[in-house]
Amino acid sequence: MRLGGSVRPVHIGVFAAVLALLGGLLFSWPGRAGAAADPVISKGKAATASSTEGSSYAAGKAFDGSTSTRWASEEGKDPQWLRVDLGASNNVSRVKLSWESAYAKAYRLEVSADGTTWTKLASETAGNGGTDDWTGLSGKGRYVRMYGTARGTSYGYSLFEMEVYGTPDGGTTPTPTPTPTPSPSPSTSQPAGAFTVVAAGDIAAQCTASDSSCAHPKTAKLAQQINPKFYITMGDNQYDDARLQDFKNYYDKTWGAFKSKTRPVPGNHETYDPAGSLSGYKSYFGSIAYPQGKSYYSYDEGNWHFLALDSNAFDQSAQIDWLKADLAANSKKCIAAYFHHPLYSSGGHGNDPVSKPVWKILYGAKADVILNGHDHHYERFAPQDPEGKAVADGIVEIVGGMGGAEPYPIEQIQPNSEKRISGDYGVLKMDFTDSGYSWTYVGTDNKVKDTSPKYSCH
Structure with missing residues (x-):
């Protein structure tokens, strides 16, 4: 036709x-058979x-x-x-x-x-x-x-x-000329400095794989299959009070399989431990979570500088002073930060102003991306400044709180929110290069639920 x-x-x-409708008669027409x-x-x-x-x-x-x-x-x-x-x-x-x-x-x-x-x-x-x-x-x-x-x-x-x-057609096959194919040219190799990271927050409820509704064994299996360079957790690693015994009984049996490759930060539930704030968290992770003797730290991978921050202590000058000095000494082109409480979120907890002073510091340092948990859903935002204004040189924020805790519904959609998923447990598969990054949100059914744009570093 x-x-x-x-x-x-x-x-x-x-x-x-x-x-x-036609009982297959269509293919009896001339020229179609x-x-x-x-x-x-x-x-x-x-x-x-x-x-x-x-x-x-x-x-x-x-x-x-x-x-x-x-x-x-x-x-x-x-x-x-x-x-x-x-x-x-x-x-x-x-x-x-x-x-x-x-x-x-x-x-x-x-x-x-x-x-x-x-x-x-x-x-x-x-x-x-x-x-x-x-x-x-x-x-x-x-x-x-x-x-x-x-x-x-x-x-x-x-x-x-x-x-x-x-x-x-029975004719001769011409030899292709070496003339370059019109731009854009084919991508045939991995970008320079490429590496993958798996990230998630709000992970281990007090349940095990024997319970079919228990999600963190499934997200752990998915995370391990991806086999990244390392793992990032964005807080609330163990529910409800993050006691050491609970870490051993639940988190350790799933996400603990790759603890040595994990670079965690604490969430608010880690502060509820009756033995003392962050006691179980510190005892379980040890120097992995305190590589520089504090609950916040930084490290480099490729052309990236990573900041693992403790948003429970954003009101303490010690961490803020350390952050400013750390950024001043950074020589890497690209900057990623992660901590528990998101400045912007469309979920049940909503926006958390405790993170705004840190956002201002990171924005001034031309940071590229921030990963958060706290709200139990997945959400990505367009680049924005600390005031929530969409700007080309803004920071991209991702909420990735679907590591295993009970999902929260989307309640009030925030400006610049580009994608929201609640109910599908999963992990962030972050792909970094020397000049940029992108990611997919992968569900425990191994299906990609969302794919980000590709971003270049500031």
């Missing part, structure tokens, strides 16, 4: 209904892309025949493209695109003999995601690509599968 002089995609839901019979010729073939979100989302994932893997481009930039090398010249009759939630609103399907000069097969200007099945195409070439010109969301472009159908 052609509309406005160009082939249009057949969306699967409508297509299936028409087939059911051949297209329907052509085999998939792209599965397992070499693929490249303008960019990738990370090594887990490489271009080849869209041609592996699995709907559980996907290609994803970097976020927030147009255009982006995905290309497959069919290995020889083919007659292309059909292309099927299975979009993830990050879909293209506008894109072109193109074919090329040499990977340099492209001919349009079809185009879309009002895409709405799902599955686009382009049939009745007529093109010849070795290379086929999806060239996205407008994103349908604020993220990037992501395809579970891109299936190209056709038959060999």
